Amino acid sequence: MPSFVINQKCDGCKSHDRTACMYICPNDLMVLDTEKMKAYNRAPDMCWECYNCVKICPTQAIEIRGYADFMPLGGVVQPLRSTDTIMWSVKFRDGELKRFRFKTRTIPEGSSVPDAGFESSSDDLKSPLLRTEPASNGLDELAKL
Amino acid sequence: MEITNSYETVIVRTDILILGGGMAACGAAFEAAHWAKKHNKSVTVVDKAAMDRSGAVAMGLSAINQYVGLKDGDNTLSEYVQYVKNDLMGIARDDLVANIARHVDSSVHLFEKWGLPIWKDENGKYVHEGRWQIMINGESYKTIVAEAAKKALAELGDDGQYFERIFITQPLMKDGRCIGATGFSIREKKFYVFLANSVITALGGAVHVFKPKSVGEGLGRSWYPPFNSGASTYFTLKAGAEMTCQEIRFVPVRFKDAYGPVGAWFLLFKSKATNALGEDYMETRKDELQKWLPYGAAKPTPANLRNHLMMLEVNEGKGPIYMRTDEAIQKIVDESEDPKTAKRTLKKLEAEAWEDFLDMTVSQALLWASTNVKPEETPSEISACEPYFIGSHSGGNGAWVSGPEDLSPEGYHWGYPNMTTVKGLFAAGDASGASSHKFSSGSFTEGRIAAKGAVSFAVDTNEKPDIDEAVIQQLKEDTFRPLELYNEHKDYANDPNINPNFIKPQMFMFRLQKIMDEYAGGASQAFKTSKPMLERGMHFLDFMKEDSSKLAAEDTHELMRCWENIHRMWQAESHIRTILFREETRWPGYYFRTDFPEMKEEWKVFANCKWNPEDEEWEMIKREVIDLA
Numbered sequence: 001m002p003s004f005v006i007n008q009k010c011d012g013c014k015s016h017d018r019t020a021c022m023y024i025c026p027n028d029l030m031v032l033d034t035e036k037m038k039a040y041n042r043a044p045d046m047c048w049e050c051y052n053c054v055k056i057c058p059t060q061a062i063e064i065r066g067y068a069d070f071m072p073l074g075g076v077v078q079p080l081r082s083t084d085t086i087m088w089s090v091k092f093r094d095g096e097l098k099r100f101r102f103k104t105r106t107i108p109e110g111s112s113v114p115d116a117g118f119e120s121s122s123d124d125l126k127s128p129l130l131r132t133e134p135a136s137n138g139l140d141e142l143a144k145l
Numbered sequence: 146m147e148i149t150n151s152y153e154t155v156i157v158r159t160d161i162l163i164l165g166g167g168m169a170a171c172g173a174a175f176e177a178a179h180w181a182k183k184h185n186k187s188v189t190v191v192d193k194a195a196m197d198r199s200g201a202v203a204m205g206l207s208a209i210n211q212y213v214g215l216k217d218g219d220n221t222l223s224e225y226v227q228y229v230k231n232d233l234m235g236i237a238r239d240d241l242v243a244n245i246a247r248h249v250d251s252s253v254h255l256f257e258k259w260g261l262p263i264w265k266d267e268n269g270k271y272v273h274e275g276r277w278q279i280m281i282n283g284e285s286y287k288t289i290v291a292e293a294a295k296k297a298l299a300e301l302g303d304d305g306q307y308f309e310r311i312f313i314t315q316p317l318m319k320d321g322r323c324i325g326a327t328g329f330s331i332r333e334k335k336f337y338v339f340l341a342n343s344v345i346t347a348l349g350g351a352v353h354v355f356k357p358k359s360v361g362e363g364l365g366r367s368w369y370p371p372f373n374s375g376a377s378t379y380f381t382l383k384a385g386a387e388m389t390c391q392e393i394r395f396v397p398v399r400f401k402d403a404y405g406p407v408g409a410w411f412l413l414f415k416s417k418a419t420n421a422l423g424e425d426y427m428e429t430r431k432d433e434l435q436k437w438l439p440y441g442a443a444k445p446t447p448a449n450l451r452n453h454l455m456m457l458e459v460n461e462g463k464g465p466i467y468m469r470t471d472e473a474i475q476k477i478v479d480e481s482e483d484p485k486t487a488k489r490t491l492k493k494l495e496a497e498a499w500e501d502f503l504d505m506t507v508s509q510a511l512l513w514a515s516t517n518v519k520p521e522e523t524p525s526e527i528s529a530c531e532p533y534f535i536g537s538h539s540g541g542n543g544a545w546v547s548g549p550e551d552l553s554p555e556g557y558h559w560g561y562p563n564m565t566t567v568k569g570l571f572a573a574g575d576a577s578g579a580s581s582h583k584f585s586s587g588s589f590t591e592g593r594i595a596a597k598g599a600v601s602f603a604v605d606t607n608e609k610p611d612i613d614e615a616v617i618q619q620l621k622e623d624t625f626r627p628l629e630l631y632n633e634h635k636d637y638a639n640d641p642n643i644n645p646n647f648i649k650p651q652m653f654m655f656r657l658q659k660i661m662d663e664y665a666g667g668a669s670q671a672f673k674t675s676k677p678m679l680e681r682g683m684h685f686l687d688f689m690k691e692d693s694s695k696l697a698a699e700d701t702h703e704l705m706r707c708w709e710n711i712h713r714m715w716q717a718e719s720h721i722r723t724i725l726f727r728e729e730t731r732w733p734g735y736y737f738r739t740d741f742p743e744m745k746e747e748w749k750v751f752a753n754c755k756w757n758p759e760d761e762e763w764e765m766i767k768r769e770v771i772d773l774a
Contacts, residue, residue, distance in 0.1 A: 002362060018332075026194040026203045027372040028310075028331055028702055042702070045364040046371055049508040050204040066511045069361030070402040075515025077507055086284050088503050092514045100499050104285040107260040112289070114175060114297040116258030123183065125601040128244075128549050128562075130593050131179040136251035138216030143247045145222045145239075145552060145773060 002047030002064060003030075003054060005039050009061030012037035021053035021062060055081050083109065148632055149625040152329065152336045154617065159189035159306065160603045161596070162339050164313050164326060164380070165347035166192030167200020168287075168585045169537075169574025171294035172252065172592025173345050173599075178297040178305055180600040187304035191311050191328065191339060193348075194372065196291040199309075200349060201370055201537075201575075202585050206283040207504035208274050208408060209263075210584035212253050213246050217270070222246050225277070226774035229582045231443035233541055234731050235749050236390065239773035240548035240557050241580035244594060245587045252590045253279070259293045261286060275412035277582075283504045290589065311337055312705045313348065313376060314624050316384040316570070317612060318758065323384050323570035324610035327620045331701050336621050340610055342603035343569050345595050346544075347588075350575035351375035351534035351716040353654060355394075356662035356669065358531055359402060366508055368397050368404040368530045374709035375716035377576035378534065381544040382715055385758045386565035387766065388544055389578040389751050391723040394532040395540030396672065396735050398452050400468065401526040405509025407468060409501040414494070416473035418455070418527055420463040430454045437733070437744060448539040452529055452734030459528075460671065468527050470498070470520035495521060531668045532661075532735070534716055536575045537588045540735075542720075543578025545753055545768070546571070549594070554771050561598035563591065566755075569602060571595040579751060627707040631697035647697035650706035653689070657714055660685045665721050666736040675740040679725045686721065689714055719754055726765045727752045 005021075012032055013019035019039045021030035030053055031042045039062075041047060054062045066075060074093035079086050084105050090098045118132035134141050161181060163173045170190060177188045192199050213220050225246040230237045257263050262282035264272035271279040298305035310332045317325035317340070325340040351374060352367045365371050382388060399407055410416040417425050427446070434441030437450055455466055474494050481487035498520050502509040512518075518525060536543035544565040548557045563571050573595040574588035583591055627650075634646035642649050661667055664682025666674035674682075693711050698704040729748040730738045751768040 002365060024195055024198050026198050026200075026370065028194070028705065045362050047362075047365040048204070048370050048372075049366060049511070050198070050370070051507050052198045052203060064507070064511065066508065066515055067359065067361070067363035067366055069359055069363045071512055071515045073515065075511050075513075077503070077511045077514055079503075079507075081284075086503075088499075088510075090499070090510060090514050092517050094517045096517075098499070100496055100503065102284065102500050102503070103262045103282045105260040105289060106257075106262050109260075109288075110292065112259040112293050112296065114178075114293050114300070116255055118255070118258075120179065125180060125184070125597070125604060126550075128247075128551055130248055130251065130597060131176050132255065133248070133251055136254050137248070138250065138254065143213075143215045143222050145226070145243045145247075 002044045002049050002067065003041045003062055004065055006061045006063065007038060009059045010038045011059055012039060013058065020056045020058055024052045024056045026050065026052065051079060055079055146622065146629065148628045149622055152334045152621070152625060154336045154338065154621060156338045156340065157189060158340045158609065160186035160342045161188045161599050162325060162341035162344045163188065163190045163347065163596070164345065165200070165349060166190065166194060166196045166309070167347060167349055167574060167588070168202055168290065169347035169576070169588040169592035171196070171290050172589035173347060173573060173596040174294040175297045176593035177596035177600055178301050180597055181304065182301055184600065184604050186600060186603055188298060188301060189306045189308070189339065189341070190298065191313060192307070192309045193312050195309050196295065196307070197288045200287065201373060202287040203370060204507065205504045206281065206286050206585055207406065207501045208278050208280055209253060209586045210278045211249050211582060211587040212271065212277060212279045213250055215250050220276070223774040228277070230774070231440050232447045232539060233393065233581050234440045234447060234449065234744070236393065236541060236579070236731070236751060236770060237581060238548065238557060238579040239771065240553040241546065241577070242582070243773065244549050244552055244562070245580060245583050245590050248594065249587050249590045252586050252593070255293070256290065260289050274409055278408065278412060280413070282500070286585070312708060313380065314708050315620060316380050318384060319610060319612060321385070322568040324612065327624065329624055329701070329704070331705055336624060338617055340612065342606055342610065343571060343599040345571040345573060345599050346377055346380045346576045347574045347592055348376035348380060348576060349373035350536065351378060351713060353658065354534060354661055354713045354717050354720070355532045355667045356658035358668055363402065366403060368399055369533050369535055373575070375534065375712035377543065377572070378716045378719060379712035381565055381570065381572060381576065382719060382756050383758070384567045384570050385756065386544045386567045386570060387753050387755045388542070388719055389753045389768070390536070390541030390543065391719040391754055392727055392752055393541035393732065394720065394735055395535050395538055396452055396532050397530045398455060398527055399530055400509055401528040403506065403509040403512040404530055405502045405506045407527060410468050410470060410473065414473045414477065417469050419467055419469055420458045421465055421467070422463060426454045426458050427451065430457060433457065449732040449734035456529065456671065456734060465526045466528060467524040469524045471522055471524055474521045491521065529668065534720070536578050536581065537583045539581060541579055541581045543576050544572040545579070546577045554773070556769065557771065561602050563595035563598050564602065569606070571599045625704070627696045627698035627704055630695065631699055641699060647695045648692055650696055650698070650703060650710050653692070653696060654710045654713065657689060657710065657717055660689070661717055665724065672735065673737045673739050674724065675738060676725065679721050683721055686718055722763055722765065723752050723754055
């Protein structure tokens, strides 16, 4: 059922109305059952398996069970996201386990600067030069056709 | 009207309104904030989801597919324009493609400074997947870009606003000018009216218009995201804007079922695809390319022609088609000098291959795991997906927009950069047409271009638009009709979904998908269609248009689904009308007109269409293709 919630691990984000998975799902699929205080995926057949709910869950209560209409059971792919890397555990149907770790960012979250040190050379609204240009192009002027 | 009236009406006034939250909208926010601040204007961004993971880059990406490399003299603008034009079989706006291409490197350099890890070689140069594609560690690509966009908006203080979880339904029009949009919150009981001087639509492409190949749970595993539901096309069509390339759908060939990317395999690992007998159809069928000259001789071979050759194999029963991942990896490992290097190379390639999927299509990694596939040992099946509407990739559909004054010939320039034919309405990303191959970086860049134009329009047209109470009330009633209809009839039957008084959005979508699949050349028909088939499809689409007023929703989530499918229906109609209009086959591999199986010189034109809000009639228009490169 694409993303699913492990009952034992989900605490409903201890919230009254909104959980982390509800906040992030781009397709508005995750819902909190306020009686059980557990989140659930309301339409698994509209789930893209984008893993954003899995990545954001504070209690790691969400996993993905691959689309049953074409995936045999037994495969598990689970991420663990830290401040600047993501580690993936890939468990095969035959039991083999592989781990991969990839960088996700080069500077701390929240530390970016929009202009990134590039100067905007033109104040003219009618000029084709955009914000930070031409410095951010690495050129003295815009390239020509 | 009890339910409708229970939704509070909130009116938001702004100078520049940006609709969407994906790459193009983030680019627009970044740029608009800068120019708005200089001219004392306000900017408002309205997003269906949460910006960190909104739009087609929500999951992440493993490559940036548009980087021209101008600063190092790697390529020229003209070369990029020719590449795009050839890939689209001659149909592209050179001015728009060149405009994005001359700015796109700037965007990529900004992404890098904002913290996006871009692969570098020993000389500090970007690692290329292909000539125009560079490799990234892109799991957090969208989060990084969203952070900068939000920070840019914050520079405006109270004049920079961001609304998330608001679904945009309609354009607001006055005297032929777009003055805003309406929508509803999917979290609170609120109806929103946004009034603006200029409006940028960046509401994404369209998925689930055609029936997908997987129809169980796998319905959601579309190649492009299922939450891209045709809002851009609907918004611009409904505003009365001229649209272009509505026939140029995109049919990606991807790893079968989970739709993992093939770019890194073809370009970075130099893998081959073969039929079941191990024959490389790009070699054995190269004579077929002669029928599609001059594009058949272009390097790289246009995407639709590569599809076409593969489909010929499948039609002859020579499938399955395999990506020979094992052979590709073995070849690279064999080039190693000694066994130790070979082992290290294999390890590195394995990690790169898995990251390619884990960064952007995790399901494909899951499919490999659940079927015990190790790419270095076994090949993997590839196949054609279902058709998609995506102006940013190898499709072309979107609004017909003005090019920049300094690049555009007469006929391609009528106002501000990226303004549609409707005053005050701008388009970027999947919303603007005939400027394919912009992908993530180019869409962000086009958002920037459109935003500067939109600020310029707002400064020049310095009047605060207003709208009558009665118009707002009517739009509000239209928006919430599905909730009223459900409430009115729900007690008649004992099943909430089966009731003769209404139709639920899911079945409405399935009906649309069935019509498109069977009559408009979907996957089940091997992408073939003809005039009689299209007219038959149109006949059934007319019933759908009538039934769309009977869409019913139990809650706000389902209300969003109702509107998404109205949007999809308009995308479907403009597609059928334009395929019908163009009496030739120009993109074999995307679709085939069986009654006009050949490409014709007289059709080397844009096939545009327009829906007129006054008389509600459609108009088909031919526009000249002007070569600039």
